[in-house]
Amino acid sequence: MKFEGTKTYVATDDLTIxxxxxxxxxxxxxxxxxxxTGKTELAKQISEAxxxxxxxxxxxxxxxxxxxxxxxDAVSRLRDSQLGEERVHDVKNYIRKGKxxxxxEAEQKVVLLIDEIDKADIEFPNDLLQELDKMEFHVYxxxxxxxxxxxxxxxxxxxxxxxxxxxFLRRCFFHYxxxxxxxxxxxxxxxxxxxxxxxxxxxxxxxxxxxxxxSGLKKKPSTSEVLDWxxxxxxxxxxxxxxKRDGASALPTLHGALLKNxxxxxxxxxxxxxxxxxxx
Numbered sequence: 333m334k335f336e337g338t339k340t341y342v343a344t345d346d347l348t349i350x351x352x353x354x355x356x357x358x359x360x361x362x363x364x365x366x367x368x369t370g371k372t373e374l375a376k377q378i379s380e381a382x383x384x385x386x387x388x389x390x391x392x393x394x395x396x397x398x399x400x401x402x403x404x405d406a407v408s409r410l411r412d413s414q415l416g417e418e419r420v421h422d423v424k425n426y427i428r429k430g431k432x433x434x435x436x437e438a439e440q441k442v443v444l445l446i447d448e449i450d451k452a453d454i455e456f457p458n459d460l461l462q463e464l465d466k467m468e469f470h471v472y473x474x475x476x477x478x479x480x481x482x483x484x485x486x487x488x489x490x491x492x493x494x495x496x497x498x499x500f501l502r503r504c505f506f507h508y509x510x511x512x513x514x515x516x517x518x519x520x521x522x523x524x525x526x527x528x529x530x531x532x533x534x535x536x537x538x539x540x541x542x543x544x545x546x547s548g549l550k551k552k553p554s555t556s557e558v559l560d561w562x563x564x565x566x567x568x569x570x571x572x573x574x575x576k577r578d579g580a581s582a583l584p585t586l587h588g589a590l591l592k593n594x595x596x597x598x599x600x601x602x603x604x605x606x607x608x609x610x611x612x
Contacts, residue, residue: 333382341370341377342512342519350507351378357505360446360464360486362496365509368554371489374509375445378485386443387484389431391452397459400430400446401469401478423473432463436480443485450490457500465503512555514541524559531572536562539575539584543591548599553590561589 335351337343343351351374354361363371379386389400405426412420419425429437435444449457463469467480488504490496512520514537521528521537540561544552553561564586565575575585583600584590591597 335378335381338377338381354505358483360488360504362488362504362506364490367491368556369509372447375487379443384443387431387435388445390447391449393451395452397456400432402430402433403428404473435484436478441482446488449488450493458497535572535575550595
């Protein structure tokens, strides 16, 4: 069971090595990187490439670790008891299985994505240590222990919004997805927008990387944003010549696809203003 990327996902050599190492070690793969570098998409592509079902647990600031195991609906049980419902005698009727439970009871290996774990409370990763390490947990309401029939491939993503506990990190295989260089980005563009004219692609990506490297930028545009930008350029049937800036404006054509806050737009407007003053 080896992951080698797919036709729709450009996986670098170090990324495929990391995925396969995590699978071999049977440890969760913790993937970090800038937003928009394909962390979430990686899990979907592993699922597709290996022909496995994928379960996705998207983490929010209010998510608790217990929700990944199960939730006991005591309120519904109390209401049913007041109404004299027959189902009230079986507590299992009021237990809602979480994504980890679903992954553990699967008859075949599945891919379990725990997406953006750093959004949750700092104690969230520690609360999952035992379950991810031993692949089992106890259900107190029924007295049963749920053990993984087949150990799932666990992919955990993080945007580095907060540090994760050392005890949690020790149990993971770690990989940081570096932002693609120009050549890798051309391969990614070819997958999503095949046949872009070389001159247009070179000019667009040159401007994109110059924009990303501008000091003082609050939010650097990501891979997903440059793909959206190129889609717009192609829809407008623009050429490499159309993209060239004359110095009157430092902003690229259709910059709204790349710059996502007014501070960054004002930064480039100020740069253009300073450039005009220097020429006078």
